[in-house]
């Protein structure tokens with residue numbers, strides 16, 4: 001097309017516009033007004049809209065329903081419920097792309113661009129952040145986001161004038177854009193170009209100029225995909241559907257996503273030997289073109305396999321050959337663990353020594369940790385923890401203390417929290433894969449009613465973190481217990497503040 005004349009280009013554009021219009025007329029869209037004429041009764045009309053949407057149609061021009069009226073920006077900015085729905089339908093592909101990005105796969109340019117659009121739309125549509133704020137979103141604001149373990153993060157825009165509370169998944173998407181796509185755009189940047197410290201950049205490495213047309217391209221692409229996918233079969237059961245699609249337009253949409261996932265794994269249990277459910281399997285079970293679950297399923301299976309390989313290595317440090325031997329024996333062809341994954345999961349003799357260390361066990365029980373103390377860093381930062389003796393890399397500093405509860409109990413506590421409230425829940429996977437949570441939210445703990453505990457007081461730092469949380473299974477006389485211990489990440493001097501990167505926990509706590 002690059003040799004075409006301007007006239008030819010225009011004609012091409014005109015044809016595209018015409019076909020777009022034609023599709024809008026005859027395609028899978030219903031104008032709300034049209035429905036109003038057909039079904040005058042409002043309640044019946046609303047249920048028809050739900051029905052159509054469940055069948056995979058798009059109803060456009062629908063006025064906001066009463067429940068949504070609390071959010072005035074929606075209509076002002078021209079964001080329709082349809083966009084939220086398109087966004088949800090694109091989630092599977094985004095998750096797929098995200099998986100690719102984070103595992104080092106090089107995506108085609110167009111897919112990376114769409115991924116960036118999707119990240120922007122997540123902020124503008126799901127979280128109603130004004131477009132100009134998204135354009136002006138700074139890297140420093142991203143770096144300074146407040147991460148709550150297992151919950152997600154809060155991003156403060158423009159000195160806190162706007163904010164968005166994003167979910168764990170959303171944080172992962174934005175993070176994948178930031179760590180993989182953005183640096184690539186920067187590396188292509190011409191000498192004269194200036195990123196102005198903005199988070200969202202175009203391929204030229206300059207800040208995004210016209211978010212609205214970017215999003216229009218995203219919606220076009222989404223609709224095209226939806227159309228190609230054909231009608232979504234209605235879910236078989238209410239359980240399989242989770243809650244209705246309406247509910248997912250709430251701020252995080254987490255509840256419904258989790259319900260669907262629970263239904264998905266009860267249909268397709270994650271086992272070490274199973275093959276990932278195929279597209280036909282999804283469709284047959286009423287999950288439609290749901291790729292998010294597919295990739296999540298694979299991730300969970302991989303975790304199981306990694307643990308299995310790590311366990312079969314015993315006390316010998318796993319090698320490439322050892323991993324390959326287990327993989328061959330189990331006849332795994334895809335979703336195969338890598339050596340670095342296995343090494344991370346493997347319990348080294350050093351780790352095993354800590355798990356039997358009487359001093360560590362005693363400190364956990366008594367909540368007395370040598371060589372650290374509290375320090376008040378003033379109004380802004382509050383109370384933190386400093387070293388009062390030098391530590392060497394790998395030393396145990398203290399634990400993340402609290403009542404050990406199940407993941408679902410933790411989620412219940414989380415749901416009861418106020419938006420933006422500081423979260424002291426620590427979600428992690430125990431050594432045997434059990435999903436657990438340290439509840440340091442209920443404070444002080446029952447076992448040490450008069451005591452402030454160190455773990456929850458340590459401040460966050462992305463760049464200057466000097467300790468990191470690691471999961472152990474401590475061998476107490478009355479049985480093994482999962483625990484989270486902070487280890488020195490490097491040598492630490494007296495008076496240094498102890499800080500950990502709240503953002504790393506997901507990688508560290510996969511197991």
Ligand SMILES: [Zn+2]
Nearest residue numbers: 445446447448
């Ligand atoms: Zn306690």
